[in-house]
Amino acid sequence: MASVGRRRASPRPSGRPLLAKGLTAAVLAGAFVAQAAGALLPNVPLLLAATAVSLAVEGVLFRWQPDMLPLLAKSHADITVRHVLRDLLLVVGLLRLGEHDREAQFAWPVAGLLVFYALHCAIQAVSVLVRRTRTLPVLTRNVDASALRLSTAPAALLRHPGPRLLLLGLPTTAGLVTAAVTREPLPAAAGTAVSGVLAAAGLGALLVRLLPSRRPAGEQEVLDWFDAWLADYRPTVGLYFSGGVSSVYQADMWLETMSRLDGRPVVILRERFMVARIAPTDIPVVCLPKVSTLMRLEHSTLRVLIHPSNSGKTSQVLRIPTIKHAFVNHGESDKLSSCNPYAKAYDEVWVAGPEARERYARAAVGIEDKDVVEIGRPQLDAVRPRSGPPAADARTTVLYAPTWEGWDGNPGNTSVVEAGENLVRALLADPGVRLLYKPHPLTGSVEPAAGAADRRIRELIRAANRERPATPAEPARSVSELDRLTAELDRLTAELDRLTAAGVREGADQVERMLAQSAPPPGRAEAVAKATAAWEEAYWATLPQDEHQVVTGVRPALYACFNIADLLISDVSSVISDFLASGKPYAVANTSGLSEDAFRAAFPTVAAATVLTPDASGVPALLDAVRHPEKDELADTRAELKLRLLGPDEPTSQERCNTALRDLSTTALNHRARGEQPEARQPRPQRLAEDFLPGPRRASGAGTEADAEVSSSVTPPSRSAPPV
Structure with a gap:
């Protein structure tokens, strides 16, 4: 895209995520240091407290900071190393706390601990073999693959080493901690025995999967089946x-x-x-x-x-x-x-x-x-044509749907950084505007500045909703009516989730999904389309008419936002071409550094748009033209441009x-x-x-x-x- 715009230095990403990760790593390291000190001194309260903190941090990592796990693994501090170190320090503490003539009594817990870790390694090896037998050269949906001897997946706990080690190792850790308090070897021996039995049971369940009758079809058998399916379909x-x-x-x-x-x-x-x-x-x-x-x-x-x-x-x-x-x-x-x-x-x-x-x-x-x-554009059948300007007593719904920054880093690609906040402030300043903000899903993936601007825009919208005054123009809805609408939306959401999940349980692997989705029920696609349309209608109905929205995720779709909006503000992207199918007014933010005439000449899709400068000074006049069609001087140009961009309506x-x-x-x-x-x-x-x-x-x-x-x-x- 031609542009004389100046490249900006990207600001550094927000330090909060890095601070949280650094704090978690520091607490985990400190817990291990404290556990080592408690084991060597020995000091039972310190040993117990450090062990509890260490286990709590593990839970935080798996629940809230999973992206930290690969970093720890690259540092050779993966879950296995951490768990072995934790149990080893407990054993050291037990030996330091015990009397010399009783140290031999702790040999059985130590032996049980070694057996448990050996079983853990065996489970991991066998799970890899099972996964390979379930890695087919062809995956399908909506195809009858019953001839391939497909089956459900092993339990997720047996397939993921981190959660497996934490859960199966809990009896061992609890036994060692109890032994440290009581200074008796029996709790430690009992804990390691329970962990060993659980691990052996898991290993057996996986070994059964390797039996010829329990394995899916082999590679050549799958390929032959695929060739036969191609010949039949x-x-x-x-x-x-x-x-x-x-x-x-x-x-x-x-x-x-x-x-x-x-x-x-x-x-x-x-x-x-x-x-x-x-x-x-x-x-x-x-x-x-x-x-x-x-x-x-x-x-x-x-x-x-x-x-x-x-x-x-x-x-x-x-x-x-x-x-x-x-x-x-x-x-x-x-x-x-x-x-x-x-x-x-x-x-x-x-x-x-x-x-x-x-x-x-x-x-x-x-x-x-x-x-x-x-x-x-066959997809645009879902876009409804304009039915007229917004009613005098209704709010003007404005859809701001900027594109992302693109791979080339050109400042003119997206308006989010240069103009986004100004545009949103100008729209929020008009009490008759209801703003829908739908950013591109890739916003911020290349330029951190775009991601930071996106977050600031979202905060502006949240703040405006908190501060907005009550609007007497909106018909009051009773609590029972709102509850009914919300319940209907929840029902439709569950229905859509059921239809789109197609009976696949959480934790299913690819082979199990292939089995569950082999034969879609007749008319499933039509049912999904009907449920989606009903969901969108219920979604907009449950929202307050004067509340601004940040629209993300799969639902509602972009075209559903087109149908609700009276006006689109976007960038040079396919969004404005598709929006022309509605015949409604649209505006394009010019952050390229070009003059308006040069901008229109460089980008033909802007020919029927109101061009907005980064300071958003043209927003009030734009809104006035949307509310009063007699001031809309671009209606005929939009119709001509629609024909050039999208072709004729017939055929x-x-x-x-x-x-x-x-x-x-x-x-x-x-x-x-x-x-x-x-x-x-x-x-x-x-x-x-x-x-x-x-x-x-x-x-x-x-x-x-x-x-x-x-x-x-x-x-x-x-x-x-x-x-x-």
């Missing part, structure tokens, strides 16, 4: 995604569109953890972590892969010659990321409207115009997307036909039609007459841009 179009937890929304936004495409869709993931993160869908989901497994798609009926994002692993699937690839992106804006040169690696680039086509032409990154296909975006899919599928069919030997091609034209072209989605792999009709076309239909 015969997918025709796939959504390919690879990324981290924070980027899963990029795939989620295309799931509904995929479910409405012609053909038999499938979702292809590359990261194992993403199988549990992807949003609820009835589409088969397949995770193929290894490249060698991914290459098995080459011999499948899959003809088109749709890519909502670029990633390092994208290059691996692009090597499959039998599949055509379309880049759809997860949003369009004037940023350089929306015309990335990597896009020329795909066969086609599917964009929303003419502006994106011209953006690629202006960028001159090697994308030929013939490879750009305009399909609109619908979903129809144009299906047309693009059919065209690219036909290209893939012709490419495969040319690649086969003539003798292999001639006897099976019907089979080509069944395998290579998308038809109506169905559970089995049987072809249809419609497939054969489409295959009769040798020349792909024209991919010219739809009329604008």
Whole structure:
């Protein structure tokens, strides 16, 4: 993004988290020093107090500061070392407290302690073996995998060494502490015996998992099963995604569109953890972590892969010659990321409207115009059009949804740092405004200054809610009515959690999830959509109409905020392009350092926006234009820009997307036909039609007459841009 803005020195991150971690580490170290002193002096009260403090700090670490555990492990002070040291100091204290002629009586507790730790190591080794047998080369959702002998996961306590050692070792520690008080070896021996028995039972439970009848299918058996599933389901179009937890929304936004495409869709993931993160869908989901497994798609009926994002692993699937690839992106804006040169690696680039086509032409990154296909934005069906200005007696709902700082660190990427607080103060100063603040989930991930500004904005909103006066304009709601609405929201939240969890218990591993999510109940996706709509309605109904909100998390979604808002304030990002579907006014904060004219010229999506300066001086006039449509001079410009950015309303975006899919599928069919030997091609034209072209989605792999009709076309239909 062009900018003459000055780079700022990033302030140091807040010292509070570091102070808390340092304090915890200091208390833990001090407890061990005090325990050593109590053992060597010997001093029973000091030994007991230090041991109690040490155990309490362990609880704090696992409950509130889990990010400290890897740091301690890197310092060779992991949970095993700490636990052994704690018990060792107790044994030293016992020996120092005991009389010389009774030291031999403590040999049995010491021997029991050694046996317990040996069993702990054995449990860890066997748990690793069990985990490897349960690490399958293919993971699925919404696919019947009962043939793979899937089973529930072992108890979480047996799979995690830290909590396991703490819990199973508690009898030993308690016995040693009691022995230090009573100066008798029996409590220590009893404690170590209990810990040993518990550890032996856990080891036995894991060993049973290694029996052939209890293990899931082996690697080759799973691969053979996967090949058979591909041959039976015969997918025709796939959504390919690879990324981290924070980027899963990029795939989620295309799931509904995929479910409405012609053909038999499938979702292809590359990261194992993403199988549990992807949003609820009835589409088969397949995770193929290894490249060698991914290459098995080459011999499948899959003809088109749709890519909502670029990633390092994208290059691996692009090597499959039998599949055509379309880049759809997860949003369009004037940023350089929306015309990335990597896009020329795909066969086609599917964009929303003419502006994106011209953006690629202006960028001159090697994308030929013939490879750009305009399909609109199918996801925007959820955005309701504007019904009119806010009522005279109602508050003006303003959505401030800034983007994040981006990877290049350009100050003009996000308004949070330069203008965020000024914008929020100006909005909060208007008593007729209700503010919804929805920051990008990656805010602060690159520049600490953005994270600090985000926290200050949230505090401004909380302070405004505390100080806001009572509003007589809002109809008074009885306590019973509010209780009813809250109860309904709680019920819908539980219903959504039940539907999205799909019966997966907490602590389930990937194989157990695969088992629990093998066959979604019919209509689950529709039930989730219906419950989500009801939840959003109940959510807004329970909130006071004059209360400002910080909106984070999965629910409510961004488009739900669009439908509530009368005005959007954002940055140069795909948010403003999507918001144009509503026809409502929007504003863009200019923190690039460019003049307003240069800013509008550099970013075409700003053409219909009110441009706000970092000092937010234009906010009062902007609000006045929203409340009085006769002062809104940009309404016609918004309608024209919507057409340029999103394309025409007819045919619908979903129809144009299906047309693009059919065209690219036909290209893939012709490419495969040319690649086969003539003798292999001639006897099976019907089979080509069944395998290579998308038809109506169905559970089995049987072809249809419609497939054969489409295959009769040798020349792909024209991919010219739809009329604008």
